[in-house]
Amino acid sequence: MRSLFPQEDRNEDGTLSHIKDQTLDEHLHRLQCVRDELLFHFRSMDLEDWRISRNFPHYDVTPEWVIYHFLEHESHHRGQIFQMLANLTSFRGNC
DSSP states (O other): OGGGOOSOSBOTTSOBOOOOSOOHHHHHHHHHHHHHHHHHHHTTOOHHHHTSOEEOSSOEEOHHHHHHHHHHHHHHHHHHHHHHHHHHHHHHHTO
């Protein structure tokens, strides 16, 4: 997994790093690799393991919460994408 993310996820100011000079296909490939890895691990969990907290330096989380957070995050981005598409459609209609 680390080879898919050669740079740190955050810049010195705490903002997310921007991955430059990669095609959409490269980004989609990285996303698919991460999804495959996640599914590999999560499919092997029973309900008890699903709810056991994992301890990390800055927070504790359960696998259950991680999936909830991913879904929430993805739905937010879907809303942003649909809003951008609506704005683009509206803009094109005014030209």
